[in-house]
Amino acid sequence: MSLPALRAEGIAKHFDATLALDSVDFDVRPGEIHALVGENGAGKSTLIRILGGALRPDRGSIHVAGRLAHFASPHDAIAAGIVTIPQELRLVPALSIAENIALGDLPVRRFGPIAMVDRARMREEARAVLALLDFAPDPGRPVASLSFAERQLVAIARGLRRRCRVFILDEPTAALEKREIERLFCVLARMQVQGTAIIHITHRLDEVIAIADRATVLRDGRVAAVSRRGAFSVSDLVGAMTGGIADTEAPAPARAGAVLLAARLDGATTVELRGGEVIGLAGLLGSGAERMLHRLFGLHEPTVVEVRRRSRRFKHPGDAIAAGIGMVPGERGLGLVLDQSVRDNILLPNLDVVSRNGRLDRKAGDRLVAELMEFVDIRPRRPWLKARALSGGNQQKAILAKWLARAVAVLLLDEPTQGIDVAAKAQIHLLIRHFVERGNAALVKSSELGELAHLCGTVLAVRRDRIVATIDRAAGLDERRLRAEIGG
Amino acid sequence: MSYRSSLAGQIPLLTLLLLCAATALLTERFLSPLNLTNILVQSSIMAVIAMGMTFVIVGGGFDLSVGSTAALAGCVASMVMLDAGIAAGVIVGVFAGALVGVANGLIIAFLSVNPFITTLGTMVLVRGIVFLITGGAPVSGETGLPGAFVAFGSDRLFGVHYLVWIPALLLALLSFVLHATPYGRRVYATGGGREAAYLSGVRVRRVIASTYVWCGALAGVAGVMLAARLQSGQPTAGEFYELTAIAAVVLGGAALQGGEGTLYKSVIGVLIMIVLGNALNLLNVDSYWQRVAVGAVIIAAAAAERLRSRY
Numbered sequence: 001m002s003l004p005a006l007r008a009e010g011i012a013k014h015f016d017a018t019l020a021l022d023s024v025d026f027d028v029r030p031g032e033i034h035a036l037v038g039e040n041g042a043g044k045s046t047l048i049r050i051l052g053g054a055l056r057p058d059r060g061s062i063h064v065a066g067r068l069a070h071f072a073s074p075h076d077a078i079a080a081g082i083v084t085i086p087q088e089l090r091l092v093p094a095l096s097i098a099e100n101i102a103l104g105d106l107p108v109r110r111f112g113p114i115a116m117v118d119r120a121r122m123r124e125e126a127r128a129v130l131a132l133l134d135f136a137p138d139p140g141r142p143v144a145s146l147s148f149a150e151r152q153l154v155a156i157a158r159g160l161r162r163r164c165r166v167f168i169l170d171e172p173t174a175a176l177e178k179r180e181i182e183r184l185f186c187v188l189a190r191m192q193v194q195g196t197a198i199i200h201i202t203h204r205l206d207e208v209i210a211i212a213d214r215a216t217v218l219r220d221g222r223v224a225a226v227s228r229r230g231a232f233s234v235s236d237l238v239g240a241m242t243g244g245i246a247d248t249e250a251p252a253p254a255r256a257g258a259v260l261l262a263a264r265l266d267g268a269t270t271v272e273l274r275g276g277e278v279i280g281l282a283g284l285l286g287s288g289a290e291r292m293l294h295r296l297f298g299l300h301e302p303t304v305v306e307v308r309r310r311s312r313r314f315k316h317p318g319d320a321i322a323a324g325i326g327m328v329p330g331e332r333g334l335g336l337v338l339d340q341s342v343r344d345n346i347l348l349p350n351l352d353v354v355s356r357n358g359r360l361d362r363k364a365g366d367r368l369v370a371e372l373m374e375f376v377d378i379r380p381r382r383p384w385l386k387a388r389a390l391s392g393g394n395q396q397k398a399i400l401a402k403w404l405a406r407a408v409a410v411l412l413l414d415e416p417t418q419g420i421d422v423a424a425k426a427q428i429h430l431l432i433r434h435f436v437e438r439g440n441a442a443l444v445k446s447s448e449l450g451e452l453a454h455l456c457g458t459v460l461a462v463r464r465d466r467i468v469a470t471i472d473r474a475a476g477l478d479e480r481r482l483r484a485e486i487g488g
Numbered sequence: 489m490s491y492r493s494s495l496a497g498q499i500p501l502l503t504l505l506l507l508c509a510a511t512a513l514l515t516e517r518f519l520s521p522l523n524l525t526n527i528l529v530q531s532s533i534m535a536v537i538a539m540g541m542t543f544v545i546v547g548g549g550f551d552l553s554v555g556s557t558a559a560l561a562g563c564v565a566s567m568v569m570l571d572a573g574i575a576a577g578v579i580v581g582v583f584a585g586a587l588v589g590v591a592n593g594l595i596i597a598f599l600s601v602n603p604f605i606t607t608l609g610t611m612v613l614v615r616g617i618v619f620l621i622t623g624g625a626p627v628s629g630e631t632g633l634p635g636a637f638v639a640f641g642s643d644r645l646f647g648v649h650y651l652v653w654i655p656a657l658l659l660a661l662l663s664f665v666l667h668a669t670p671y672g673r674r675v676y677a678t679g680g681g682r683e684a685a686y687l688s689g690v691r692v693r694r695v696i697a698s699t700y701v702w703c704g705a706l707a708g709v710a711g712v713m714l715a716a717r718l719q720s721g722q723p724t725a726g727e728f729y730e731l732t733a734i735a736a737v738v739l740g741g742a743a744l745q746g747g748e749g750t751l752y753k754s755v756i757g758v759l760i761m762i763v764l765g766n767a768l769n770l771l772n773v774d775s776y777w778q779r780v781a782v783g784a785v786i787i788a789a790a791a792a793e794r795l796r797s798r799y
Contacts, residue, residue, distance in 0.1 A: 297687075321689040329687055337681035339747055348677050349688040351670035360668050402688065 003066045005030045005197035006051065006082065006166045011060035013046055020046040022221040023060065028166060028197040033188060035208040036201045038218035039241055039393075039421035044201050045087075047218070048168050051199070052084035053077030065165065081165030085172060087419070089155040091143050098126035098139035101158045129157045132190075134183050148331075149176050149285050156184065160191075167191060168199045173207060174419040177285050177447055178483070185211055203421055205234045217241055238422055260441045261325070261410050262306040265292040269467045271460065273410060273441040278432060280452035281445040282482050283462030290330065292462065293412050293445050296320065297327045321349055326403025328396070330414035330445075335399035336387040342398055343369045343383035350405045372401040376431060393424025400431055411435060411442045417451060429455055449482040461485035500740050500756045503789075507760060511767040518770055528652045531762045533558075533710045533717070534732055535655040535755045538740075539662055540706030541733045542754040544603075546666070547699035548679035548746025549596060552607040553588060554707040555729035556614035559722065561585040561711030563618055566627040566721030574637050578712050585708020586701055588614055593697030611730065618723045627721035641716030651713055655755065658709070662702075663751050675699060680747025735786045736761050741793065760785075 007027040013020045021043045028034040038044050049055040051062065053071030062069050064080045071077045074084070091100050099106075102122045108115040126139040135153045143151060152172065159167060167188075173181045188198055188211065202208060208215050215232055217225040217240040225240040257275025265271045266288070273279060283289030295303045298314030305312055307323045314320045317327070326349070329335045336345045346369050347354060354365040369383045376397040378390070387395060396416065403411060416432070417425040432442050432455065446452050452459050459482060461469040469485045471477050511518045537554050544551045565581025592610055596603045632638065640650050666672040677685040678695045686692045710729075715721050740757030742749025764785060768778045 299687075316689075316691065317687055318689040318691060327687060333681070334683050334687055337677050337684045337747065340677065340680050344673065344677070348673065348685065348690070351673055355670050358669055359664075360670060360673065 002030055004028060004063070005065060006199075007063040007066075008047075008051060009061050009063075011047065011050060011057045011062075013043075013050065013055065013057050020221055021050075021057070024218070024221070024223055026051075026216060026223070028199055030165075030195045030197050031192050032213045033192060033198045033200055033211055035212035035215040036199055036218065037203070037205065037208060037215060037237060037241060038224075039423055042218040042241070042421075043221040044218055045170065046221075048084060048170060048199065048201060051077070051166075052082060052168060054084075078162065081163060082168065083159045083162050083164040083166070084168040085155050085159045085170065087170040087174070089151055091151055091155060093144035094142060096140050096142055097130075097137060097146070097154055098123045100143050100154055101126045101129060101139075101161055103158070105162070125161065126157070129161045130154075132160060132187055133157060147285060149180055152176060153180070156187075160187070164196060166197045166199065168201075170201045171203065171419055172200075173202060173204060179284075181207075203419060203425075205237050205422075208232070208237060209234065241422060257439055258308070259306075260308060261296070262309075263296060263303065265295070265460075266462075266466050271467070273443060275409075275439040275441055276436050277458070278436055278442045278444060278456045280456035280459035281443065281462060282449060282452055282459050282486050283445075284486055285447070287462045287486065288465035289445050289462040290414060291465070293327075293414055293443065296412055296443070297325060321406070321408075324406075324409040326406065326408035326411050328399050328403070328411065328413040328416055330418070332392065332395045332399065335402075336395055338388040339386055341384045342373070342378065342387055342390065345387050345398055346372055346383075346401050346405055349402050353406065368405055372405050376401045376404065377427060391420075391424075393420040393427070396420055396424065396428060397431070400428070404431075404435070409440050411440070413442060413444045415446055416444060417446075417448070449479045449486075453477050453479050453482060463487055497741070499792075500753045500760065503739075504756050504760050504763065507763050507767065511763065511770070514767075515770045518767065523766065523770070525649070527759070527762055527766050529649050529717075530766075531755075531758050532649070532651040532655050533713050534729065534736065534762065535758045536658060536706050536710040536713065537729055537733045538736045538754045538758045539655070539658060539751050540703035540710075541730075541737050542740075542742060542749050542751050543662075543666065543675065543699040543702040543706075545734075545737050545742050545744060546679050546746060546749045547675045547696055548682060549696060549699060550603040550607065550734075550744070551592065551700060551703045552604070552730045553592060553610040553614055554703060554710075554733060555726035556611045556618065557585050557588045557704055557707035558711035558714060558726035558729060559618045559724070560588065560614050561708035562715035562718075562725055563622050563627050563711075563721035563723055565712045566629075566633055566715050567621070569634060569637060570627075570629040574634050577637070581712045581715075582705055582708040585711060586705035588707070589701040589704020590697075592704065593700035596700065597693040597696040622721065622723045624723055626723070628719065633715070633719055637716055638719045641713070641719065651717060654709070654713060658706070659751060659755060666751055671695075671698075676747055678746075732761055733758075738793075739786065739789045 004027040009025050010023045011021050012023050024043070024047060026047065036044050046055065050057050053074040053076050062071070069080055092103070099122065102125065107118040107121040107125065109118045123139045130136065133153050133156065143154060146154065156172065172184060176184065192198060200212065209232070213229050215227055215237065216223055217237060219241060259272045259274050261273040262270055281289040281292060291300065294300055296305060298317050298320040302313055302315045305314055312319065312323055343365070347365050350368065351360065354361050354368055373381050373383060378394050378397050378401065387398060390398065417428055436442055444452065444455060457473050459471050459477060460467045461471065461482065463486060471481060471485065517523055537558065541551060541554065561581040561584050564584045565577040568580045569577025588610060592607055595601050595606045643650055645653060666675065674685065674690045674695050677688065677690055678692045682692050711726065714725050718725065736757035737749060737754045738744065739760050740749065740753035742754065764782060765778065768781060773781070
């Protein structure tokens, strides 16, 4: 048996009074894909930040290929061949794809003492490494012009370019489409054959089953379970992660109420949202599904929307909000002012509700915030905590709380459960269901087709800015059908 | 209680108290009534400007034009006053300041021009206008500005200079606006996360533009106060005020990326700057070295703030 490429023993880490990791053992062997799963706050990110040199452990040791290693910075870890692709991509938007890929290690041509960047070689190298990912953009394009998923490919390409012994991916597939995920997995398989050790952090348990040789489940800073390929199933993993229940409730039967909202989403088809309905929007990246959602919220350009049979013109999100519409955007940083408190964030769209004669009523605000934090179950229940300090699932609940406080009639949700853990996902699904059961309606865009099939009564398939199919639950709504309709 | 009221939030106040205590120990002249009064009067005009700057910085912006705007307001107020009386002069002066703010706000918020460049432009442009309308000479008429106006610049009410009452009243009023109204919360949200605020229904462009109008109008008030104190409209007045004001707001703990800052702490920042200058004067520190010291203090304060937020 070969020596582990990376071995961590007895790792412990505190943040203030919180114990993030409590003597965790973890190792990964050359040519192995080791999945790391766990709920938000279980300690996954802390562990990989320690392995990647971004944090120093309070206790414990790290061995690289059998030799004790001390990482003072990410630079040391990279030098030891440990490359991390973080969840928040560290790319420079203004620089070109090629420059981003080569960043930190630019190819140079030397003229005596003068070093010049070898642009031709840089572009060539970028093209070659991107070709591994079946991605062929012009390497001179600025990263700012790429979509999020494309940026992720660039970040992965940057990691691939380096000689690496251990490749750590923190939720690489959260924003990717099926095809891109498959492409990524092919690349991982190739790296595996070459002897690279891969640590794969994910929330998608089906991925663990599909590609991992081993899986470690973290819970509350401890290793809750380690199992080998063939010995784990999705329900085992969920059980180990939560020690509890998951979202098993069957979708509510659609009791269609009055039409709350009607609009020509793609300029041709009129879509009606009735009370009690969850409608899904399915489409590949760039299909225009996201744009349709935005238009209903008055983003991009003025849109005419019929609200409760009365025609209104949305020029600005304020108009949509006034008409009783709320939006949960695809990036949580857009849903919350991260450096402000949970309280301020929940109150932001509700300032008119909690003010009397132009003056904020602090007590009314406190009451409203306390009520909603309880209702959507934001943990910890500390209204003055900065939104940034919440886990992804709790941030998403805080965004929902903003709109529930207003008693909006329609919610527009863009990737509502992207990158959050199983338990929080179940809670958010439940909140959406209860919301529509009270006679409201929701429109959900998700790249996770299983989620749409699970949550929605009707799903609209979008291709090239057009609604190409409407699939009802009665007519057989499942993931395979959806994939066929959107062309995935 | 919120995290805002924790000890770390009181660093500006503690710094000021420490500075005063140290100076009082080093020289007994510091605590003399004359010197303390002098500090308050010197701080008053800068405090008004720093309050306006706080609106802009909390909203995520930046305003370099306040010094020129103050000079414009002082000169315009003096010119109008000589013909149409004190009240008209004061109103037109403040209005002129607000007008510069409107221009800054429209250009920055609706044309999306960088605030640094925009206000650098208006700083130079407005100064040019001041020289054009005054011919470069101080405005005081043949017999000087009206007596009541000049008296306002030096007289006291209940033992405190009128010039000091103005920032005190403005601080109370503006704190209400920025901290207790929906509008104020929208300014903070816009500065803290413009996109998130927009998606929450905040008309971010209007909010951003409004902060420059506050800043311009308050620079106008400061300009009128300065004219009263100098007994004339001085076209060269207010140079480098923008730098002192920005430094004071940062000393008060505001973040230049927006979304953070408190009016009263900005005023404390002004007091720190003025007390520091006063202390160095009383201790007979060479005026060239004074500049070196003040610059170093600004950088040290900002660096300390960064270190604190890292842990």
